[in-house]
Amino acid sequence: MPSVVDGCCGDKNIVDSFANVFQSVCVSNNINKHADLRGKFFQMYTDYAVNCKANVSVKLVDKCISGIKRGKAAGLDGLIIEHILYSLPVLVVHLSVLFNILLAYGVVPDAFGHGVIIPLIKNADSDKTKSNNYRGITLSPIFSKLFESVLIDLFGSHLCSGKLQFGFKSQSSCSHAIFTLRTVIDHYVRNCAMVTVCALDISKAFDRVDHFALMRRLIERQLPRNFISVLLDWFRKCYACVRWGGVYSHFFLS
Numbered sequence: 001m002p003s004v005v006d007g008c009c010g011d012k013n014i015v016d017s018f019a020n021v022f023q024s025v026c027v028s029n030n031i032n033k034h035a036d037l038r039g040k041f042f043q044m045y046t047d048y049a050v051n052c053k054a055n056v057s058v059k060l061v062d063k064c065i066s067g068i069k070r071g072k073a074a075g076l077d078g079l080i081i082e083h084i085l086y087s088l089p090v091l092v093v094h095l096s097v098l099f100n101i102l103l104a105y106g107v108v109p110d111a112f113g114h115g116v117i118i119p120l121i122k123n124a125d126s127d128k129t130k131s132n133n134y135r136g137i138t139l140s141p142i143f144s145k146l147f148e149s150v151l152i153d154l155f156g157s158h159l160c161s162g163k164l165q166f167g168f169k170s171q172s173s174c175s176h177a178i179f180t181l182r183t184v185i186d187h188y189v190r191n192c193a194m195v196t197v198c199a200l201d202i203s204k205a206f207d208r209v210d211h212f213a214l215m216r217r218l219i220e221r222q223l224p225r226n227f228i229s230v231l232l233d234w235f236r237k238c239y240a241c242v243r244w245g246g247v248y249s250h251f252f253l254s
Contacts, residue, residue, distance in 0.1 A: 001244075002128045002129050004129050005017060005018070005128075006021075006129070006130065006131050011244055011245040011247040014244050014245075015242050015244035015245075015248065015249045016249050016250070017131065018117075018119050018131060018134070018136075018242045018244060018249065019241065019242045019249035019250060022117055022136050022240070022242060022252075022254070023253075023254075025207045025208060026252070026254045028208065029208055033210070034212070037210050037216070040216065041212040041215050041216050041219075044216060044219050045215070045219065045228070045232075048225050048228075049225065050224055051224050051225045051226055052224040052226070054103060054154050054224070054227075055100065056096050056100045056103060056154070058093055058096045060096075060150060060153060061095050061150060062092050063153070064146055064149040064150050065081070065084055065085065065146060067149060068142075068145060068146065068149060069081070070082065070085075074139065074142070075114075075115060075116060075140050075142065075144075076111075076115070076116050076139075076141065076241075077111065077141050077142070079141070079142045080142055081145075081146075084142065095143070102147065103226055103230060104226065105226075105229075106227075106228075106229025106230050106232075106233060107229070107230065107233045108147070108230060108233055108237065110237050111141055111144075112140075112144035112234060113144075113234060113236075113237030113238040114141065114237075114240070114251075115138040115139060115238070115239075115240040115241075116138070116139045116240065116242070116248070117137070117138050117139075117241070117242045117243070117254075118136065118137050118139065118242075118243055119131075119134040119136055119242065120137055121133060121134060122134060122135050138240060138254070151230070155224070155227055158221055158222075158223050166180075181197075185197070215228060215231065215232065218231070238253065239252065239253055239254060
C-alpha cells in the first residue's frame with residue numbers, strides 16, 4: 001500500500017479521497033434525464049399489478065447456501081458464508097421465513113444495503129499513487145448475498161440477455177467475447193476482405209446506469225411487482241464506505 005495517493009498522505013486522508021472518487025461516479029450523467037426516467041417509471045409502477053406468490057422454501061435456501069463461494073472476505077457485519085454453513089440447521093428454516101416476509105412486503109433490512117469498498121490495484125506496473133489505477137470491490141453482508149442468490153433462482157429465467165452479451169453472466173467472460181471477435185475477423189481475413197474494428201470504452205458505464213431505466217425494463221418483461229419493490233427498496237438503501245489500511249471513510253449513497 002502506497003503512503004501517498006492523489007497527493008494525500010496518511011490513511012485517513014487517503015480513504016476520504018477514495019470515498020470522494022467512488023462517490024463521484026455514483027450519480028447520473030444527466031439530472032434532467034434521470035428525473036424524466038424516474039417519472040416514467042412511477043407512471044408505469046403505480047398501476048402495475050402483475051404479482052406472484054413465489055415461495056422461498058427451506059430446500060431453496062439450503063441450495064443457495066451451498067452455491068455461494070467459500071473463503072470470501074466479510075462485510076461490515078463480520079460474517080462470512082462459513083458462519084451459516086456451520087451453524088445449526090434451524091437457521092435455514094428461519095432464513096426461509098425471513099426471505100418469504102421480505103418478498104411478500106417488497107422490502108429489505110437497511111443493513112442489506114450497507115457495503116464496504118476495498119480499492120484494488122488495476123495494474124501493478126502503473127502508478128500506485130493515482131486513484132484512477134484502482135478499482136473498487138464492494139463487500140456486502142452475507143445475508144444480503146444469500147437473499148440475492150434466492151431471488152436469482154426464483155426469477156432468473158425472466159432476466160435472460162442476448163447471446164452477444166458476455167459480461168455479468170454465469171459461465172461467460174471476456175475470453176468468450178475475444179474468441180467471438182477473433183473468429184469473425186479471421187473469417188473475413190481468410191476471404192481476403194478488409195476488416196475495420198471500432199471499440200467504444202464508456203468510462204464508469206456500469207456505475208452510472210440509471211436504476212429507473214433498469215426498473216422500467218423489468219416492468220416491460222412482466223416481472224412480479226413484489227420483486228421490483230424489493231429492488232426499488234434495496235437501491236434506496238445502498239450506502240457504502242471505503243476501507244484503507246484499517247481506516248473507514250464516511251458513508252455515501254452508492
